[in-house]
Structure formats: C-alpha cells, structure tokens
Amino acid sequence: MLELLLPPPVDPLWDLTEAYGADARPERLNLVLGVYRDQTGGTPVMAAVREAEMRLAERSASKEYRGLSGNAAFNRAMLSLVLGSGSGGGAAERAVAVQTVAGSGALRLLADLICRTRPGTTVWISDPAYVNHRPILEAAGLTVRTYGWLDAEGRFDTAGMLRDLGGARRDDVVLLQGCCHNPTGVDPSAQAWEAVAELAAERGWVPFVDLAYHGLGDGLEADLAATRLLAERVPEMLVAISCSKNFGLYSDRTGCAVVLGASRQSLRHVETALQNAARTLYSMPPEHGAAVVTAILDDDGLRALWRAELDGMRARIEDNRRGLAAELTALGWGAQADVLARQKGMFSMLPLTARQMLRLRSRFAIYGTTAGRINIAGLPAHRVPCLAQGVAAVLGEGAE
Numbered sequence: 001m002l003e004l005l006l007p008p009p010v011d012p013l014w015d016l017t018e019a020y021g022a023d024a025r026p027e028r029l030n031l032v033l034g035v036y037r038d039q040t041g042g043t044p045v046m047a048a049v050r051e052a053e054m055r056l057a058e059r060s061a062s063k064e065y066r067g068l069s070g071n072a073a074f075n076r077a078m079l080s081l082v083l084g085s086g087s088g089g090g091a092a093e094r095a096v097a098v099q100t101v102a103g104s105g106a107l108r109l110l111a112d113l114i115c116r117t118r119p120g121t122t123v124w125i126s127d128p129a130y131v132n133h134r135p136i137l138e139a140a141g142l143t144v145r146t147y148g149w150l151d152a153e154g155r156f157d158t159a160g161m162l163r164d165l166g167g168a169r170r171d172d173v174v175l176l177q178g179c180c181h182n183p184t185g186v187d188p189s190a191q192a193w194e195a196v197a198e199l200a201a202e203r204g205w206v207p208f209v210d211l212a213y214h215g216l217g218d219g220l221e222a223d224l225a226a227t228r229l230l231a232e233r234v235p236e237m238l239v240a241i242s243c244s245k246n247f248g249l250y251s252d253r254t255g256c257a258v259v260l261g262a263s264r265q266s267l268r269h270v271e272t273a274l275q276n277a278a279r280t281l282y283s284m285p286p287e288h289g290a291a292v293v294t295a296i297l298d299d300d301g302l303r304a305l306w307r308a309e310l311d312g313m314r315a316r317i318e319d320n321r322r323g324l325a326a327e328l329t330a331l332g333w334g335a336q337a338d339v340l341a342r343q344k345g346m347f348s349m350l351p352l353t354a355r356q357m358l359r360l361r362s363r364f365a366i367y368g369t370t371a372g373r374i375n376i377a378g379l380p381a382h383r384v385p386c387l388a389q390g391v392a393a394v395l396g397e398g399a400e
C-alpha cells in the first residue's frame with residue numbers, strides 16, 4: 001500500500017523551522033512561527049496559567065471522559081469573553097459553543113458544519129490569508145474564493161475588499177480574521193468594519209470570524225469590537241476561537257467553535273451536528289487547557305492577572321514594532337518604516353520580495369517567510385537594530 005503514496009507537499013513553515021534548526025550561525029533569528037517570546041527568547045508560561053495549574057493540581061479532578069462538547073464552563077466563559085455580557089443584543093443568548101482542539105480544530109469543525117448544512121458552499125478568504133485557511137476549508141469539502149486585503153501601498157484596501165465581496169452570494173460564507181490579520185498585520189478601520197457588517201446584513205452571506213490574536217493588537221476589548229459589531233448586525237455567524245496565543249497554551253490545544261443563530265430555535269440541531277463532526281475527527285477535545293482558561297476567567301484575581309500579562313505582551317510587541325520602524329527610518333527607509341508602523345499584532349509584513357527575504361536569510365541568518373512575514377513578537381528587543389540593518393541592507397540591494 002505505502003508504495004502508492006506520492007510525495008506530499010512539505011509544510012513551508014515547518015520546513016523553514018527545520019532549516020533554522022540546521023543553521024549554525026550564533027546570530028540566527030527565528031521569526032517564522034507565530035509564538036510570543038520574551039526578552040530571553042523563551043516562551044514563558046503565563047503566571048495566571050501557572051497559578052491556575054497549581055489550583056487544578058491541588059483539586060486533582062478525575063480524568064474521566066468529558067462530553068463531546070468538552071468543558072461546559074469553558075464554553076460559557078468563551079461566549080461571555082468574546083461576545084460580552086451586554087453586547088450584540090444578547091448575542092451570547094442566541095449562540096452555541098463547543099470546545100475544540102485549539103483554533104485549528106474550531107476552523108475545521110465549523111467548516112464541517114457548513115458542509116453538512118450545505119455541501120459545496122463557497123467560503124471567501126482574504127488574499128493573502130492565514131496559510132491553513134484554504135487547506136482546512138478544502139479538506140472539509142468547501143469551495144474557496146478570495147477577496148482583496150491590501151492596496152499597492154500596503155494599506156487595508158476597503159474598496160477592493162467590498163468590490164470583491166460584492167460577488168458573494170446569499171448562500172456563501174465569508175471568513176474574516178477578527179483582529180491582527182495573519183500574515184499582513186493590517187486590519188480594517190472601524191468604518192471599514194461597519195461597511196463589511198452592512199454588506200453582510202444586506203446581502204445575507206454568513207460571516208465566519210477567526211479569532212486567534214485578541215488582546216495582542218489594540219487591547220482585548222478593542223480587538224473584539226469587530227466580532228461584536230458583526231454579531232449585532234447579522235442573524236447568523238460562526239466564530240473560531242483560539243486560546244493558543246493570548247493564554248500561551250499553544251501545545252495544550254485549547255479553542256472553541258461558536259455558532260450564532262437568529263433565535264434559540266434556529267440552533268436546535270447545531271450542537272448535535274458539531275458533536276457528530278467532532279466524533280468523526282477526534283471525539284473529544286483535551287480537558288487541561290480548557291480547565292486552565294476557565295479557572296482564570298471565573299476568578300476575579302486570576303482574570304486581572306491574565307489581563308495585565310496580556311497587556312504586557314501587547315506592549316512589548318508594540319515596542320518592537322515601533323523600535324524597528326524608528327531604526328529603519330534612521331537608516332533612510334522612512335516610507336517602508338511607516339508601512340510597518342501601521343501594522344498590528346504578532347506579525348509584520350516586511351516590504352521585501354521573496355528574493356530579498358532569501359537574502360535576509362542567507363546573509364544575516366534572519367528567518368521569516370518568503371512572503372515577507374515575520375513574527376515581531378518573537379524578536380528580543382536588543383536584536384531590533386540587527387533586524388533593521390539586515391532589512392535596510394537587502395532593501396538597498398534592490399528588489400531583484
């Protein structure tokens with residue numbers, strides 16, 4: 001049997017990570033994967049997570065099977081965190097939430113739900129998009145189309161996006177990253193989100209919001225504003241939530257799939273459909289990360305500690321971004337620096353071509369994706385000048 005297996009495509013990001021691992025230069029800098037690193041280059045366990053884990057260890061609850069929807073208290077906590085208690089005309093009241101295997105599991109489970117509801121549905125994703133959006137949607141059997149995201153100056157292209165989405169039909173679904181767009185770091189303005197919400201309400205297509213970086217852009221509430229706005233304006237919506245980045249629970253695989261309906265009655269089959277989909281994929285999600293998140297969000301003290309740590313991470317990311325822009329300006333690349341300074345969240349898109357990114361790697365041992373994406377949250381502050389010098393040097397060599 002196995003001799004029939006054709007060589008599968010290699011995951012470009014893990015391929016780059018391997019190349020980084022084999023690079024012996026001591027100054028090497030890994031900015032490929034979206035992982036927060038502190039000043040020492042480590043990815044710390046947040047203090048709120050550590051404290052929640054201690055409390056859970058003391059309680060030592062049973063590891064008996066949980067239900068197919070995972071941890072019910074976690075699901076309630078996710079609904080109130082993301083939709084807010086008072087917002088969205090009581091959006092949480094007309095929503096179902098199911099714990100998933102991180103954000104990726106939520107994306108896949110919701111893609112399955114779309115397919116079970118209406119096979120062959122078209123889902124629109126941004127161009128460029130998170131590298132896994134298309135494969136996850138296509139693996140579930142959905143058709144993918146794209147809408148524009150950036151204009152020629154690297155700004156959010158409101159007109160282009162609205163023009164492209166003008167082609168979305170009532171039966172379509174539109175996948176939108178709720179904040180801190182991966183890979184560009186460029187988000188719509190509040191007015192642009194208003195226009196998107198208006199278009200969704202008018203045309204009747206279903207927004208599918210992917211939330212992976214809330215808290216790391218403009219702050220938790222600001223980063224959730226677009227999701228809450230959409231929830232207020234449309235009858236039906238899907239939300240995939242990841243706790244990987246904002247709780248630092250990358251390997252605990254913690255996330256949640258949320259479905260909003262026009263009424264509770266319209267949701268009557270949703271949870272069972274999601275459970276059936278989960279049953280065929282992985283049965284039940286892992287408990288640990290969900291228990292940790294619930295212990296944090298349900299305790300005022302731990303919640304405040306987590307919010308403070310999240311704000312600290314956001315501030316460090318912002319300092320890196322501002323520092324990089326300032327260094328580049330000082331090196332004579334002010335226009336390029338301005339583009340970088342407008343970006344948000346864990347990622348920045350360097351204004352470099354694929355060839356320039358390769359030169360950044362070969363000459364300076366700085367690893368980002370060939371599309372220009374770097375994890376600005378993975379940069380120790382004292383290395384900001386090295387990155388700026390490398391970028392300035394390859395910019396100076398020209399685009400070829």
Ligand SMILES: Cc1ncc(COP(=O)(O)O)c(C=O)c1O
Nearest residue numbers: 034102103104130182212242244
């Ligand atoms: C936009 C976006 N969505 C979802 C995810 C999935 O994250 P995870 O499965 O690790 O929770 C990521 C991870 O990088 C992402 O960037």
